[in-house]
Amino acid sequence: MSKKITLQQNQGLQLKTNDAIQAPLWLSFRDDPAFSIYPVHGHAWGEFIYAFNGVMEVNIDHINYITPPPYGIWLPPHVHHSGLNRTHVSHATLYVHESLCEHLPQQAGILLSSPLVSAILLHLKQQPINQQQSNENDPEYLRLLQVLHDQLHHAERIGSYLPHSDHPVLKKLLDYLHQHPADQSTLQALAQQVNMTERTLARLSLKQLSMSLNEWRQRLKVLKAMTMLNEGQTVENIALDLGYANASAFIELFKRWMKITPDQFRKLLKSEP
Numbered sequence: 653m654s655k656k657i658t659l660q661q662n663q664g665l666q667l668k669t670n671d672a673i674q675a676p677l678w679l680s681f682r683d684d685p686a687f688s689i690y691p692v693h694g695h696a697w698g699e700f701i702y703a704f705n706g707v708m709e710v711n712i713d714h715i716n717y718i719t720p721p722p723y724g725i726w727l728p729p730h731v732h733h734s735g736l737n738r739t740h741v742s743h744a745t746l747y748v749h750e751s752l753c754e755h756l757p758q759q760a761g762i763l764l765s766s767p768l769v770s771a772i773l774l775h776l777k778q779q780p781i782n783q784q785q786s787n788e789n790d791p792e793y794l795r796l797l798q799v800l801h802d803q804l805h806h807a808e809r810i811g812s813y814l815p816h817s818d819h820p821v822l823k824k825l826l827d828y829l830h831q832h833p834a835d836q837s838t839l840q841a842l843a844q845q846v847n848m849t850e851r852t853l854a855r856l857s858l859k860q861l862s863m864s865l866n867e868w869r870q871r872l873k874v875l876k877a878m879t880m881l882n883e884g885q886t887v888e889n890i891a892l893d894l895g896y897a898n899a900s901a902f903i904e905l906f907k908r909w910m911k912i913t914p915d916q917f918r919k920l921l922k923s924e925p
Contacts, residue, residue, distance in 0.1 A: 665685060665687070665688040665689065666688070666689050666691055669690055669691065669693045673695065673747050673749075674788075675749075675788065676748075676751065676752055677746070677747070677748060677749070677752070677794070677797040677798065677800075677801055678697070678746075678747040678788075678797075679744060679745070679776065679797060680744065680745045680747070681742075681743075681744050681776075681777050682741075682743055682744075682745070683740070683741070683742045684737050684740070684741050684743075685737070685740055686737060686741075686882070687736070687737065688736075688737045689734070689735065689736055689737075690733075690734055690735035690736075691734055692732055692733065693732065693733070693734070694730055694731055694732040694733065695729070695730070696729050696730065696749060696750045697729055697748060697749050697750070698726070698727060698728050698729045698747070698748040698749075698750065698753045698756060699725075699726070699727040699745050699746070699747055699748070700724050700725070700726055700745065700746040700763065700765075700804055701724060701725040701726075701743060701744075702724040702744045702745075702746075702765070702770070702773055703741050703743040704742045704743060704744070704773075704774070704777065705740075705741070705742050705917075708725070708735065708736075708737055708741050709735065709736045709737075710725050710727065710733050710734075710735050710760075711733060711735065711736065712731060712733045712760050717760060717761070717762060718813055718814055718875065723762050723764055723765075723810075723813060724762070724763045724765050724769075725761075725762060725763070726756070726762070726763045726804070726807075726809070727760050728753060728756070728757065728758055728759065729749075729750035729753055730750070733760075740882065744773045744777060746800055746801070746804075752801060755805050756804055756805065757809050759809075761810065762809070762810045762813060763804065763807040763808065763809055763810075764807060764808040764810060765803065765804070765807045766803055766806070766807065768799070769804075772796055772800055773800070775796075776793075776796065813871060813875075814868070814872060814875055815860075815861045815862065815863070815868070817860040819856065821846050821856070822856055822857065822860050822861075824846060825842060825846050825853075826868075828845075829869060829872060830872065833872055833873055833876045833894050833895065834892075834893060834894055834895035836895045839854060839865060839866070842865070853865065870905060870909065871909065873894045873895075873902075873905060874905070874906060874909045874910060876893075876894060877890050877894060877902070877906055877914065878917065880893065881914055881917055881918045882918075887902065887903065887914050887915065890914070891903075902914070
């Protein structure tokens with residue numbers, strides 16, 4: 653779970669929600685501008701939300717689930733949620749009626765879906781809009797939706813790409829790192845900053861975040877970098893802003909987590925839907 657953020661109405665364009673779904677399995681493609689907002693809503697359909705590019709946040713009970721590609725967000729039926737697009741986002745949403753959700757996760761979270769899911773969604777997205785709209789009763793199209801539904805049964809559910817913590821000491825430290833992503837302090841120095849031993853902080857991070865603090869910091873840098881890439885900043889400037897002495901080290905980090913280089917990611921952001 654990510655940093656708590658209250659979505660304000662004046663942050664950006666308020667988008668319409670899909671509240672008139674007619675089929676048990678229904679697929680929607682959308683392209684939304686940066687800082688656009690989905691108001692709080694809920695319905696009898698679960699949602700698998702997959703972003704082809706951009707950074708999405710879905711808010712449930714003041715907790716944000718953040719996911720870059722190739723992860724997807726799963727929301728069970730009747731879960732009230734809102735959304736904020738940190739960047740321009742092109743995404744697909746598979747709506748699954750509650751009668752078909754028995755074997756799907758009963759809690760919201762991040763799903764690491766198979767390459768087949770990504771391939772099917774991309775294939776359907778690339779069809780002309782008029783063909784997408786006429787697909788609803790096409791047997792081949794409906795079979796592909798059923799394959800997507802079947803694949804979600806086997807998807808790995810993980811807590812969040814960038815978890816957060818309500819532990820008072822760790823929360824203070826994570827909030828500091830959010831504000832100072834270039835900080836290169838050692839674990840020992842950070843522990844001293846919150847009056848802990850290095851060992852205690854390491855154990856607390858593993859317990860609260862299910863990962864080391866070093867891994868959490870790397871994921872934070874990647875998320876920060878995605879926003880800066882979308883804003884058009886150079887790779888060299890991003891590297892310096894994130895505390896790297898040169899661009900090579902930053903590129904290596906980004907590629908390790910995203911499987912593509914920063915420039916390749918920027919091209920995805922600029923690609924036409």
